[in-house]
Amino acid sequence: MVGRVFEHRLVLYRRTFRSSIFSSFLSPVLFLTAMGLGLGSYVSNTASLGGVPYLDFLAPGLLAAMAMQTASFEATFPIIRGFIWNKVFHAMAATPIAPRDIALGSLLWIAARLTLTSAIFTLVIIAFGAYESPLVVLCVASAVLTGMAFAAPIAAYSATQKNPNRFSTIFRFGITPLFLFSGTFFPVSSLPPALQIVAWLTPLFHGVALTRSLSLGTIGQDPAATVVHIAYLTTLVVVGSWLATRTVEHRLIDG
Amino acid sequence: MSDQPTSPLIHARGLTKRFGEFVAVDAVDFDVAPGESFGFLGPNGAGKTSTMRMIGCVSPVSDGVLEVMGLDPGRDGAKIRARLGVVPQQDTLDTELTVRENLSIYGRYFGLSRAEVARRADELLEFAQLTERADDEVEPLSGGMKRRLTIARSLINEPTVLLLDEPTTGLDPQARHLLWDRLYRLKQRGVTLVLTTHYMDEAEQLCDRLVVMDKAKIVAEGSPRSLIERYSTREVTELRFAPGIAETLDGQLDGIAERVEHLPDRVLLYADDGEAAAVAVHDRGLRPETVLVRRSSLEDVFLRLTGRSLID
Numbered sequence: 334m335v336g337r338v339f340e341h342r343l344v345l346y347r348r349t350f351r352s353s354i355f356s357s358f359l360s361p362v363l364f365l366t367a368m369g370l371g372l373g374s375y376v377s378n379t380a381s382l383g384g385v386p387y388l389d390f391l392a393p394g395l396l397a398a399m400a401m402q403t404a405s406f407e408a409t410f411p412i413i414r415g416f417i418w419n420k421v422f423h424a425m426a427a428t429p430i431a432p433r434d435i436a437l438g439s440l441l442w443i444a445a446r447l448t449l450t451s452a453i454f455t456l457v458i459i460a461f462g463a464y465e466s467p468l469v470v471l472c473v474a475s476a477v478l479t480g481m482a483f484a485a486p487i488a489a490y491s492a493t494q495k496n497p498n499r500f501s502t503i504f505r506f507g508i509t510p511l512f513l514f515s516g517t518f519f520p521v522s523s524l525p526p527a528l529q530i531v532a533w534l535t536p537l538f539h540g541v542a543l544t545r546s547l548s549l550g551t552i553g554q555d556p557a558a559t560v561v562h563i564a565y566l567t568t569l570v571v572v573g574s575w576l577a578t579r580t581v582e583h584r585l586i587d588g
Numbered sequence: 589m590s591d592q593p594t595s596p597l598i599h600a601r602g603l604t605k606r607f608g609e610f611v612a613v614d615a616v617d618f619d620v621a622p623g624e625s626f627g628f629l630g631p632n633g634a635g636k637t638s639t640m641r642m643i644g645c646v647s648p649v650s651d652g653v654l655e656v657m658g659l660d661p662g663r664d665g666a667k668i669r670a671r672l673g674v675v676p677q678q679d680t681l682d683t684e685l686t687v688r689e690n691l692s693i694y695g696r697y698f699g700l701s702r703a704e705v706a707r708r709a710d711e712l713l714e715f716a717q718l719t720e721r722a723d724d725e726v727e728p729l730s731g732g733m734k735r736r737l738t739i740a741r742s743l744i745n746e747p748t749v750l751l752l753d754e755p756t757t758g759l760d761p762q763a764r765h766l767l768w769d770r771l772y773r774l775k776q777r778g779v780t781l782v783l784t785t786h787y788m789d790e791a792e793q794l795c796d797r798l799v800v801m802d803k804a805k806i807v808a809e810g811s812p813r814s815l816i817e818r819y820s821t822r823e824v825t826e827l828r829f830a831p832g833i834a835e836t837l838d839g840q841l842d843g844i845a846e847r848v849e850h851l852p853d854r855v856l857l858y859a860d861d862g863e864a865a866a867v868a869v870h871d872r873g874l875r876p877e878t879v880l881v882r883r884s885s886l887e888d889v890f891l892r893l894t895g896r897s898l899i900d
Contacts, residue, residue, distance in 0.1 A: 341693050345684060424680035428697035428745075429666040470695050587607070587638075587647035 334430050339445070341421065342411075342463050346446075357450045361457040364395055368518070369463060381520055385465055385549060392463035392549040394517035396454045397474055397479045397540040400447055404480030405487055409500045412491035415439070417582060424584065431447045432582035436488070440574055443484045451476035458548065466550025471543060475547055479540025482566040483508075485573025492580035511537040516545075539565045558559025595658070597622050597749055597780055598643060602652030605638045612638040614804035615652060618634040620749075625775050627791045628784040629886060630801035631896070636784035637677060639801075640753050643782065645669050657748060670698060673747035673779075677754045679734050687737055689716055690726060693812055695744040708744055715770065716740035732763030739770065750774065750793045752783040755791060768793050788886035800886075802894045812886055819892045821846050822885040823862030827855045827869065827876040837874070849891060858888070 346353070365388065373387030382390040415422035415435070422435050451473045458464055458472070487503065494500075514524065515537035521529055532538045543562040547551040552559055596619035605613040608867075613635040620626040628636040633681050641647035643656055645665035654661055656668045673767035681690050688709055695705035713719045716736040726734065735755065742750060755771070756764040771794055775781055787882040791798050792812045799813070800808040807814055825845070829837075834855060841848050845865050855876075862881035869876065 337697050340696055341682070344689055344693055345682070349685070419682050419684070420678065420680035422678075423676065423681050423695060424682075424741075425681075425696065427644055427669060427672070427674035427676070428694070429699070431666060515719075542819050565811045585639060585646065587605075 334434035335438040335441055337430060338425065338435050339441050340441070341425075342442040354367045354449075354453070354474045357453040358457065360399070361395065361454045365392060365457065365461050365463060368395075369461070372513055381522070383549060383551065386463075388461065388463045389465055389549065390545070391518065392458045392461065393469075393472055393545040394541045396451060396458065396476050397544040398482035398512045398515070398537060399454060400476040401483050401511065401537050401540065402508060403450055404443055404447055404484035405503065407446055410485040410497060411490050412439065412488055413494060413497050413500075416492065417449040417495065422581070426585040433578045435585070436492070436577040436581040437574065440481070440485055440488060440577060443488070445479055446581065447477045447480040447484075448473065451480075464548040466548060468550055468552065469548040471547045472544050475540065475544040478563070478566050478570070479537065479544065482536045482540065482569035482573070485570050485577055487571055487573075489576035489580045492577060492584050511535055516541045536566060536569055596620055596655075596780065597624075597657055598626075600639075600653065603639070603642065603649065603653035603654050605635070605642060605647065606650040611804050616799075616801075616804075617804045618799055618806065619808070620816065621782065622748075623778050623780055625781040625794055625796045626783075627780075627795035627798035629786070629788070629791045629795075629798050629890070630784075631786055634801040635804040636801055637753055639782055640751055640782070644672060644674050644751055659795045670745065670749045673742035673745065673750040674813070675735075675738050675752040675755055675781045677757070679736060679738050681726045681741070686723050686725055687729070688713065688722045690737060691741055691744055694741045698745040698806075700745070705744070708746075712740040712743055715743070715773075718897070727792055730763070732759050732766065735759060735763070735767060736770065739767070743774075747779070749780045749782060752781065754784055754786070756785075756787065764790075788890075791886055798886075800890060800893055802890075804850040807893045808889065815886065816884050818889075820888040821858040822860040822884060823865075824882055824884050824888055825857040825859060825862040825865045825869075826878075826880040826882065827857065827874075828853065828878045829855070829876050840872060840874060841869065841892060844872075847892075856888070856891075858884070 369388035369391045373391065376387040378389060379385060379390070425435050426432060454476070455469065455472050458469060514528070515521070515532055515535050521532040521538060524532060539562040543559065546559065592639050598620040600616060602613065602615045602617065603613060604615050606872060616639065628639060630636050638647065642649050642661065644808050645656070645661040645668050648662060657671060659668050661668055681870050687770065688707055690711040691712055693704045709801040713722050716739065718733060718737060718740065721729065721733065726737065730735070739755070746842040759767065770788070771781060781794065783794060795812060799806045808819065810818065834850065837855070841855065841857065849856040849858065857865045866879050866881055
């Protein structure tokens with residue numbers, strides 16, 4: 334039943350498949366060229382980045398941050414669409430499909446979207462030579478995990494909303510600051526100590542650190558940190574998914 | 589199945605729906621027989637949609653008994669929904685998909701194979717007279733076409749019972765008649781129709797039997813004909829007086845008809861012979877601006893039962 338919900342999105346996605354694939358390539362190419370190669374050429378002291386070129390430092394961070402953005406978008410507007418704009422979730426609820434299937438099927442779709450865009454991003458990283466270790470291929474999994482850590486709780490929240498008005502708040506005060514200050518562009522260690530603690534609490538920090546440890550091949554240096562990253566992100570996915578099944582059910586089944 | 593041919597498809601006793609303190613459906617009893625066309629007639633807020641949503645297994649029963657095809661909605665919701673067709677009050681089509689895709693993806697929700705879904709979609713497009721629009725997106729379709737597509741979609745699983753919540757609300761007369769024709773054909777094929785409406789003509793056209801709902805309760809039950817016979821007269825004479833005159837009549841119409849009903853804009857005389865009543869009005873020296881003699885309708889039944897018009 335989860336598969337049927339997934340299939341609906343797949344049918345819908347077929348319409349925009351080409352332009353979506355194209356922009357999935359274009360976006361990392363532009364970012365890595367402008368910020369990695371362009372801006373990066375001014376970054377001479379890379380000792381605090383682990384001694385790697387700025388491009389190599391930036392690329393995995395951007396990958397994780399992109400996964401967060403894609404996931405957050407997919408967990409907001411399409412969810413409202415299903416409840417309000419098209420009411421397709423209501424249509425599904427009238428069939429043998431259960432609200433739980435709708436929640437999990439929607440999340441499964443987001444995971445699939447993330448897998449595709451992260452795989453393309455990783456290919457671009459490899460093409461730029463912006464990696465230090467063959468473990469870079471595992472960045473796909475890490476980015477998907479990062480994205481889902483956002484998608485699941487946000488989808489749970491979206492299912493409680495009657496309109497998209499509050500989504501801009503999520504993006505403006507949540508997603509954008511995280512994008513800038515979670516270690517994507519510079520190490521969190523250069524933030525004031527108080528903000529470092531805040532950064533530590535954000536999921537993107539853990540996603541960036543995990544993804545970067547794979548592409549730089551430093552994952553073995555601090556196994557405890559790796560465990561914390563994975564555990565933190567996984568917890569968000571699990572708790573978020575559970576919450577999403579609850580909020581979707583609450584929305585579709587009368588009190 | 590052990591279903592007796594005579595056992596009801598839908599069986600409700602003391603069926604109740606509460607939202608917190610608010611009682612939306614208050615202990616209603618009804619049975620729907622296989623092949624029957626059954627209607628819930630009532631104004632907005634009477635509890636029709638809440639009842640339908642309980643039958644559709646998307647709204648838990650607060651109290652009382654509800655069985656749908658011999659199953660318990662609380663326990664076997666998915667099993668029941670697999671055999672229901674649902675036409676909700678507001679269209680729930682995916683407007684970004686094509687007409688055909690809407691049918692096929694919906695069929696997939698019921699676990700039908702792609703080949704089977706394609707075959708049924710062709711048939712249903714024909715039935716809904718949408719074959720020519722099959723590959724167009726839904727968005728630009730007219731309201732009537734969208735409604736027909738919603739009905740076609742609800743038939744993709746070849747349902748035993750079709751639930752229609754205000755199927756023609758908001759449609760123009762031509763679109764309504766086309767829709768009624770399609771529903772009538774379904775009825776001929778033996779599909780059990782359960783519908784809600786606040787249109788008397790719709791109930792009279794489509795329902796073998798109906799219940800009148802008002803303020804969460806069922807206030808009357810029967811065939812449209814029998815309800816009219818029981819609660820109204822054969823004919824009704826409608827009188828419209830010039831502004832201000834109606835208020836001064838004060839008993840002058842007494843005895844002309846079985847019953848006289850004063851509405852804000854007209855006076856209704858309930859009489860078996862409407863013409864005779866009109867003549868009697870004239871004989872008493874009253875000069876209404878217009879006189880209309882018509883057959884009694886469910887509107888009159890509703891007015892009699894509740895003291896209010898069906899559509900405010």
